[in-house]
Amino acid sequence: xxxxxxxxxxxxxxxxxxxxxxxxxxxxxxxxxxxxxxxxxxxxxxxxxxxxxxxxxxxxxxxxxxxxxxxxxxxxxxxxxxxxxxxxxxxxxxxxxxxxxxxxxxxxxxxxxxxxxxxxxxxxxxxxxxxxxxxxxxxxxxxxxxxxxxxxxxxxxxxxxxxxxxxxxxxxxxxxxxxxxxxxxxxxxxxxxxxxxxxxxxxxxxxxxxxxxxxxxxxxxxxxxxxxxxxxxxxxxxxxxxxxxxxxxxxxxxxxxxxxxxxxxxxxxxxxxxxxxxxxxxxxxxxxxxxxxxxxxxxxxxxxxxxxxxxxxxxxxxxxxxxxxxxxxxxxxxxxxxxxxxxxxxxxxxxxxxxxxxxxxxxxxxxxxxxxxxxxxxxxxxxxxxxxxxxxxxxxxxxxxxxxxxxxxxxxxxxxxxxxxxxxxxxxxxxxxxxxxxxxxx
Amino acid sequence: xxxxxxxxxxxxxxxxxxxxxxxxxxxxxxxxxxxxxxxxxxxxxxxxxxxxxxxxxxxxxxxxxxxxxxxxxxxxxxxxxxxxxxxxxxxxxxxxxxxxxxxxxxxxxxxxxxxxxxxxxxxxxxxxxxxxxxxxxxxxxxxxxxxxxxxxxxxxxxxxxxxxxxxxxxxxxxxxxxxxxxxxxxxxxxxxxxxxxxxxxxxxxxxxxxxxxxxxxxxxxxxxxxxxxxxxxxxxxxxxxxxxxxxxxxxxxxxxxxxxxxxxxxxxxxxxxxxxxxxxxxxxxxxxxxxxxxxxxxxxxxxxxxxxxxxxxxxxxxxxxxxxxxxxxxxxxxxxxxxxxxxxxxxxxxxxxxxxxxxxxxxx
Numbered sequence: 001x002x003x004x005x006x007x008x009x010x011x012x013x014x015x016x017x018x019x020x021x022x023x024x025x026x027x028x029x030x031x032x033x034x035x036x037x038x039x040x041x042x043x044x045x046x047x048x049x050x051x052x053x054x055x056x057x058x059x060x061x062x063x064x065x066x067x068x069x070x071x072x073x074x075x076x077x078x079x080x081x082x083x084x085x086x087x088x089x090x091x092x093x094x095x096x097x098x099x100x101x102x103x104x105x106x107x108x109x110x111x112x113x114x115x116x117x118x119x120x121x122x123x124x125x126x127x128x129x130x131x132x133x134x135x136x137x138x139x140x141x142x143x144x145x146x147x148x149x150x151x152x153x154x155x156x157x158x159x160x161x162x163x164x165x166x167x168x169x170x171x172x173x174x175x176x177x178x179x180x181x182x183x184x185x186x187x188x189x190x191x192x193x194x195x196x197x198x199x200x201x202x203x204x205x206x207x208x209x210x211x212x213x214x215x216x217x218x219x220x221x222x223x224x225x226x227x228x229x230x231x232x233x234x235x236x237x238x239x240x241x242x243x244x245x246x247x248x249x250x251x252x253x254x255x256x257x258x259x260x261x262x263x264x265x266x267x268x269x270x271x272x273x274x275x276x277x278x279x280x281x282x283x284x285x286x287x288x289x290x291x292x293x294x295x296x297x298x299x300x301x302x303x304x305x306x307x308x309x310x311x312x313x314x315x316x317x318x319x320x321x322x323x324x325x326x327x328x329x330x331x332x333x334x335x336x337x338x339x340x341x342x343x344x345x346x347x348x349x350x351x352x353x354x355x356x357x358x359x360x361x362x363x364x365x366x367x368x369x370x371x372x373x374x375x376x377x378x379x380x381x382x383x384x385x386x387x388x389x390x391x392x393x394x395x396x397x398x399x400x401x402x403x404x405x406x407x408x409x410x411x412x413x414x415x416x417x418x419x420x421x422x423x424x425x426x427x428x429x430x431x432x433x434x435x436x437x438x439x440x441x442x
Numbered sequence: 443x444x445x446x447x448x449x450x451x452x453x454x455x456x457x458x459x460x461x462x463x464x465x466x467x468x469x470x471x472x473x474x475x476x477x478x479x480x481x482x483x484x485x486x487x488x489x490x491x492x493x494x495x496x497x498x499x500x501x502x503x504x505x506x507x508x509x510x511x512x513x514x515x516x517x518x519x520x521x522x523x524x525x526x527x528x529x530x531x532x533x534x535x536x537x538x539x540x541x542x543x544x545x546x547x548x549x550x551x552x553x554x555x556x557x558x559x560x561x562x563x564x565x566x567x568x569x570x571x572x573x574x575x576x577x578x579x580x581x582x583x584x585x586x587x588x589x590x591x592x593x594x595x596x597x598x599x600x601x602x603x604x605x606x607x608x609x610x611x612x613x614x615x616x617x618x619x620x621x622x623x624x625x626x627x628x629x630x631x632x633x634x635x636x637x638x639x640x641x642x643x644x645x646x647x648x649x650x651x652x653x654x655x656x657x658x659x660x661x662x663x664x665x666x667x668x669x670x671x672x673x674x675x676x677x678x679x680x681x682x683x684x685x686x687x688x689x690x691x692x693x694x695x696x697x698x699x700x701x702x703x704x705x706x707x708x709x710x711x712x713x714x715x716x717x718x719x720x721x722x723x724x725x726x727x728x729x730x731x732x733x734x735x736x737x738x739x740x741x742x743x744x745x746x747x748x749x750x751x752x753x754x755x756x757x758x759x760x761x762x763x764x765x766x767x768x769x770x771x772x773x774x775x776x777x778x779x780x781x782x783x784x785x786x787x788x789x790x791x792x793x794x795x796x797x798x799x800x801x802x803x804x805x806x
Contacts, residue, residue, distance in 0.1 A: 095553075125581070129589035130553065137585050141577045147543055148578070151550020151558075154535075158556065161532045162503065254570070258543040265538055417588035418623050420646040423675065423722040 019294070019306030019338050022314040025366050027374025035317045041379055047088065047312050048372045051080035052392040054104035055369060057113050060396035061103075061120070064403055065347045071122040074101050078310070078342030081368030082275050084108060085315025086337070089323055090243055095152055097136040097145040097244040101275070105245065109133045113395070114402040123409055142250040146259035146272065149244030153268035153326075156240050241269040241326035243319070249280025251296070252288045260300040260334070269326035271319065272297075272334045275309065277341035282354040297334035309339030310368040340366070411437060484661035490632035491521045491597075491653060493664065494639035495559065499529050505643060506551060508535040508544055509561030509597075518563055519599055519658055541571035548594045549579055557593040559643055565600040565652075566609025572617070579648045580623030595642045595649045600628075601693040601743050602790055603656035605783040612780050613744035615692075618650045619721040619753075626721035627674060628652040630695035632662035634718060641674040652720075654693035677724035679731060683713030686737040686800050689728060689754060691717040694741045694791060701796040712800065720750060728754070729761050736767035737803040741791050746774040768806035771799040 022037045024030050029037065039047065058076050065073040076083065083104035090096060098105055103116050111133050118127050119138065126137030139145035250256050251274060263270050274293055278285045289296070297304025307318040315337055322333035340363040344351050373385065415430040485493070499505045507522060513536040516523030526534035537544050541562055548558035562568045568575075575596065582590050602611030619626045625647055629635040635653070642649040672678060680695065681702050688698040695716045702712035715731050717723065732738045738758060740751035755770035773791045781789045 124585075124587060126585035127587050130586055131589065136553070137582070139578075141573065144546065144574060144578050147546020147574065148550040148553065150543075151547035151552075152554050153550070154547060155551045155554025155556055158506065158532055158551075159554070255542055255546060255574075258538070258540040259546070261538050261540060262543050262547060417584045417586075419625070420583065420591055421625075425722040425725075 017292070017306075017338070018308040018310075019336065020314045020318055021308040021311050022317060023311045023371055023375055025310075025371055025374075027371055027377065029375075032314075035314065035321065037313045038317050038320055039313050041376075043088075044313070044372060045376060045380065045384075047084050047316075048369070048376060049388050049391065050084045050088075050104070050108055051312065051369045051372065052388050053395050054080045054084065054107065056392040056396040057107065057399055058103065060400050061117065061403075062343075062347060064117070064400065065120075069403060070117065070120045070347075072120050073347045074103075074120070074345075075343035075347070076101050076103050078340050078363065078368070079275060079277060079337075080104055081312035081371075082273075082309040082315055082337040082339050085312040086243065086245075086273050086319040086335075089316050089319035091240070091323070092134065093240040094323060095130075095134045095136070095149075095240060095242050097149040097152070097242065098138055099142075099145060099245045099247060099250065099275075100138040100140050101247070102138075102245050106133070106135060109135045111135060113399045114406070117399065117403040118406060121403065121406055123406060143246055143253035143255035143259070146244050146246055146250070146256050147262070149242045149270050149272075150259045150262045150266075150268050153242045153263070153270040153332075154266055156238050156242070156269055157266065160238050236324075236327040237329040238269050238327045241271065241323050243271045243273055243323070245273050245275060247280065248274065248276040248278065248285045248288050248293060249283065250274075251293050260297070260302075260332075263332035264301040267329070267331040269329070270332045271322040271326055272332065273319065274334060274336045275339060276336050277309075277339050279341045279345065279351070279355065281345040281349060282351075292336065294334055294336035300334075302332045302334065304334040304336065306336040306338055309337030310363075310366050310371060312368060312372060339368075342367075481665040482663045484663055485632050486659045486661050487629070487632045487635045487653070488519055488521050488658040490635040490662075490664055491639055492523055492525070494636045494643070495522060496525060496528065498559075498640055498643045499525065499533065502557065502643075503533075504555060505557045505559060506533045506535065507559050507561065508537050508548060508551075510537055510539055510544075510563050512536060512561050517561060519655065521597070521653075521658075522561065541567055541569075542574050545571040545574040545579060545594070545596065548596075549574065549582065549592065552592050552594050553590060557595075557643060559595045559597065562596060562598045564606075564610045565598055565612040565614055568596075568598055568614060571596075575618070575624070575648075575650070576621050580621050583623065583647070591646045592648045593643075593646045595639075595645075595651055597639075597651045597653060599655035599658075600652045601654050601656060602780060602786050603693065605786070607783070608780070611786065613742065613775070615650075615652055615720055615742075616744055616749050619723075619750055621721075623648070624721060625649045625674070625719070626652065627719055628654065628692040629718065630654060630657065630680075630690075630692055630716050631667075632660070633664055633667055634716075636664050637666050637671050638674055638718065645674070650721075652692055656693055657696060660696070672718070675719045675722055675724060677718055677727040678716045679713060679727065680716045681712070681714040683711040683735065685711045685713075685735055686739065686803055687713045687715055687728075687731040687735045688739055688741055688796065688800075689715050689717060689731075690741045691720060693743060697791060697793060698741055698796060701793045701800070704793060705797060705800060710800070710804075723750075723754065723757075725757065725761065728758060732758055732762045732770075733765045736765055737771075737800075739771035739773060739796065739799045739803060741773045741796055741799075742775075743790060744775055745777050746772045747777045749774055768803040771803050773799045 020032055020035050021030050022032055061073045062075055064070045083102055087105040087108040096105060106116060107113050111128055115128050118124050130136045246256055276285055276293055292306055294304035294306040305318050307314050309315060318335055322335055325333060412430055412433055415426060418426060511518055512522040513526035513534045544560045548560050551558045579592055579594060582592050601613050615626060618624050627638050627642055627649055629638045642651050681699055690698040698714045702714050705712045713731055713735055715728060740754045742749060742751060751772035751774055755772060758770050773795050775789060
């Protein structure tokens, strides 16, 4: 008989199992032999604001759902550090593929919060232009997006290949192509262009993050596993990389495993960011894996790193390292962000039927936002925290008003954009639908 | 029931013989028009498809091929023969054995601005990629509010008649024709193989491109049958007739042309329409033909139950009810898994089953 590890055994690991940790739950810095903190005080303050905003937006959305204003909400509570830390490691040119819970990633990428509400209010199945934010639409079928990410990463490699083979005089061929209709799907990073979302430039790659006095961390140490260690001098051979988000449940999908094979085989510049929140609705992570998920990467031939998903500093450092590796042509990485889903799977779920209450209590003590607050407490006065809170509340209030103001789409909107090359059949069906509706309006 | 005599095919070497690598004689009924010598020289359908890919890739560097064994080997049917040598490993990608990966990666490539052409090695192997095609590829345009284009072509050799093992002889086209957001094409001649594949690759929407594998080695000119060439969503009246319309596509077009020739010897004028596009279907061409002849029979290899023939028969009945001299007939596969090779001759619609359905259309 196979004995599965009970969920309550799994959700209470000793601290070492949290993976790379650079900020202790009490807010004190922690050294790691392979990874250094890359966020300075100002970065960390900015991260705090973003995480707090995300929580308030998240709660506002849950309330809206309970009031019947959203069809569904997918809470992210508990995963603020995993999302904010990773998205802030990405450069504007990097392309991100979310699953369906990465609202904070989307908001940090510059997507107006209300755009996500349009999806969950039932106005659209996606809605935003992926090229405008270098952010794909949500993928609700588990792990499908991992293959899209690998394909996109192959495209980045092909662009570089084309630029190389065209010779120095033609090095801009990919750029030129990008400006033409064929590349209409990419480019135009507009991060921070929406005043609603002007949250400062991404933290990655700023020299001051490295040479300035870090709030935590220690000098670069590249001793250790091959390929592990911050490659500060590798240089980019590719102009972008890809981050794709998936969950612990998606790790059991065929597509995820095919994506790992493809990424390894082509050395694709892709970072698989697995948010292990330990629950796939009611299915515990123990039913998905008998080893830490990060260890799976070794079997495919690329590094896997478990990081404390409730530590924004560590998530940022590890994701930065993985992205720099990818852009340097060193291939894919699997990051397992070890965290906990503090809310239900969705607002339709009732975790009290399967989730041990004491696990929730234990993880509440590890809250990712409280951790940063403790780290900042010595350097920020209470007034600063009050301002952040007021700001987060105001953002949530705005979101609520914007959501309530959303208009329903026109009745025949479902005929829109099924094909670029609309068919006679499609036109005829739309006309028949309109005629039918109008027949009631005598 | 009286004993009946099987009628001989008027054109030799059409249905009974499995596909052989040896080139078949030039197909009768090939487009009859004068053309430039090169384009008029008969080539096999497989070669025409390869030529279409080569010419498309030469014209547009965003076109990349990916599939199992498509590069060094040139594909198990040699359709992509020589393309990796000509265009390099970066553009003709030998993929892992991972069908979902082939289509999923193609989607990502399309998001980056490329125009991927995927090869699924055999019809029965498309199911691992079914999810990516149906839940992703077909919907990403609408999901993105019209921001994304998905110019992805998925080539699938399909149909039986080659004496193969299980999963190598199937006709899954109805699944894809049923799915909104996809175009579905299938050529029956070398000229259409070239033309439709060029059109598919140039199309900004996803195209599922079914290649009738038992016709791969039938020859015809590359020159389009019409000038200007027929748009990809148009059916063609391949053989005009006045008594009954046979609606066929892919591998059964040849079967129906043979049946029409045999029927002509018996004094019956049979019109053959090659549908070419299965999604969308060309209703104007079909209804015009049925209004002329008053009778129609749909012929495909796929099981009749809930197949394309059901949609066609229902729609033609709705639109042409008062022109019908008989119910629209259907000839196709039985509702059983595609049989082992020794029995496929019994399963596949052949000349006699088509003519039997024609006879029934006149029995009303």
